Amino acid sequence: xxxxxxxxxxxxxxxxxxxxxxxxxxxxxxxxxxxxxxxxxxxxxxxxxxxxxxxxxxxxxxxxxxxxxxxxxxxxxxxxxxxxxxxxxxxxxxxxxxxxxxxxxxxxxxxxxxxxxxxxxxxxxxxxxxxxxxxxxxxxxxxxxxxxxxxxxxxxxxxxxxxxxxxxxxxxxxxxxxxxxxxxxxxxxxxxxxxxxxxxxxxxxxxxxxxxxxxxxxxxxxxxxxxxxxxxxxxxxxxxxxxxxxxxxxxxxxxxxxxxxxxxxxxxxxxxxxxxxxxxxxxxxxxxxxxxxxxxxxxxxxxxxxxxxx
Ligand SMILES: [Zn+2]
Numbered sequence: 001x002x003x004x005x006x007x008x009x010x011x012x013x014x015x016x017x018x019x020x021x022x023x024x025x026x027x028x029x030x031x032x033x034x035x036x037x038x039x040x041x042x043x044x045x046x047x048x049x050x051x052x053x054x055x056x057x058x059x060x061x062x063x064x065x066x067x068x069x070x071x072x073x074x075x076x077x078x079x080x081x082x083x084x085x086x087x088x089x090x091x092x093x094x095x096x097x098x099x100x101x102x103x104x105x106x107x108x109x110x111x112x113x114x115x116x117x118x119x120x121x122x123x124x125x126x127x128x129x130x131x132x133x134x135x136x137x138x139x140x141x142x143x144x145x146x147x148x149x150x151x152x153x154x155x156x157x158x159x160x161x162x163x164x165x166x167x168x169x170x171x172x173x174x175x176x177x178x179x180x181x182x183x184x185x186x187x188x189x190x191x192x193x194x195x196x197x198x199x200x201x202x203x204x205x206x207x208x209x210x211x212x213x214x215x216x217x218x219x220x221x222x223x224x225x226x227x228x229x230x231x232x233x234x235x236x237x238x239x240x241x242x243x244x245x246x247x248x249x250x251x252x253x254x255x256x257x258x259x260x261x262x263x264x265x266x267x268x269x270x271x272x273x274x275x276x277x278x279x280x281x282x283x284x285x286x287x288x289x290x291x292x293x294x295x296x297x298x299x300x301x302x303x304x305x306x307x308x309x310x
Contacts, residue, residue: 001283003309004106004115005033005043006099011120014093015086017077020256020293021120021134029118029289032299039303042310046106048117051097051142058145059138059172061129068093068136079131093121093136100143100243103286107241108151112283114274114309116246118302122290124166124245125191133164133191139288140245141172144179147241154178157239157281159273160185161226161266162247162290163257165194165210169245175204180237184226186250186259187212207237215258219265222250227272238280242273248292248301256293263304270308285309 007030012023033040056065071079072090079085096119103115123140125133144156158173160166160183170193173179177200185194200208209232211225248266249257261269270287277285287305292298 001112001114002044003042003306004046004103004113005118005306006046006048006103006115007118008047008095010095011092011118013088014121015088016084019084021122023120024295025292025298026118026120028295028299029302032303033306036303039307043306046102048095048099048102050091050094051101051137055101055142055146056094056097056137058149059128059141060126064129064131068131079136083132083134083136085136089121089136096121096123097137097139097142100139100286100288101146104143104147104151107284107286108147114283114285116287116306116309117289119289122247123288124160124162124169124247124290125164126168127171135168138168138172140243141169143243143286143288148178153240155180155237155239157182157233157237157242158245159242160245160247160290161250161269162245163250163254163259164190164247164291166245167191167193170198170208173204174200174208175202177203177207180207180209180233180239182209182229182233184211184213184222186215186257209233213259217259219252219260219262222259222261223265223268226269230272230276234276234280240281242277242281242285244273244285244287245290246287246305247290248298251292251294251297251301253297254292254294256291263300266301267304267308270305274309
């Protein structure tokens with residue numbers, strides 16, 4: 001068993017100016033990993049390759065792909081008021097989505113393999129038609145659909161513990177009974193979706209589960225709700241692969257969040273996910289970086305997550 005760390009310095013070339021989602025986030029994560037020698041030497045470094053248009057188009061309208069490409073080519077700097085791009089952003093976004101598909105290739109190769117992708121831009125707000133909320137392409141969704149298309153994986157569970165609700169991921173799989181979307185998040189909060197009543201529709205009814213949490217929810221209550229939900233999910237939807245939309249803006253002190261998790265909670269939550277995956281999914285877990293904006297906090301949280309993946 002090993003954990004692959006997927007990263008490329010090209011991720012630093014998505015320039016956002018003065019913005020919470022900036023390249024220093026990844027530098028802080030890498031520095032924290034390198035500082036922990038025993039952890040660093042157990043990770044297998046893997047360079048990503050860009051996602052193909054057909055991989056992206058399983059989750060997004062082709063118009064979105066061309067729209068983002070032309071914005072970047074024209075040197076535009078805004079997709080919307082929150083979401084910025086620079087000339088390299090389109091290629092960087094393809095490389096972030098590519099990390100998700102590369103991670104699927106790695107974990108499908110051998111039982112018990114796991115991967116963590118240190119990527120940006122994040123993905124879970126990107127809807128079928130729109131980039132938004134710092135996100136260009138929905139990396140987790142692209143990984144899930146790729147696993148199904150390429151490897152015939154039947155059931156994918158996406159676990160999203162970012163402080164924000166992953167409206168994009170929810171939308172993409174709203175009618176889809178083969179991908180379960182589970183989110184804990186601050187509520188009410190950006191982007192406004194994620195009430196407990198949102199449960200999917202049609203054949204996908206019941207394969208969306210939202211646990212909205214009020215600002216300041218105690219970490220132990222938050223973690224209990226997370227664990228209880230995972231137990232319910234595994235009874236009804238034993239997955240073949242688990243993808244974590246690992247946003248660390250749910251940590252106490254994050255400048256964009258109001259939840260109270262500590263590094264130890266990310267470790268425990270990861271262990272719960274690994275336990276479920278060991279039981280049902282041959283141990284296959286992929287972590288994808290989403291949010292997390294405290295430059296002095298992010299490294300420690302990611303280290304806790306990766307250590308628990310090992
Ligand atoms: Zn977030």
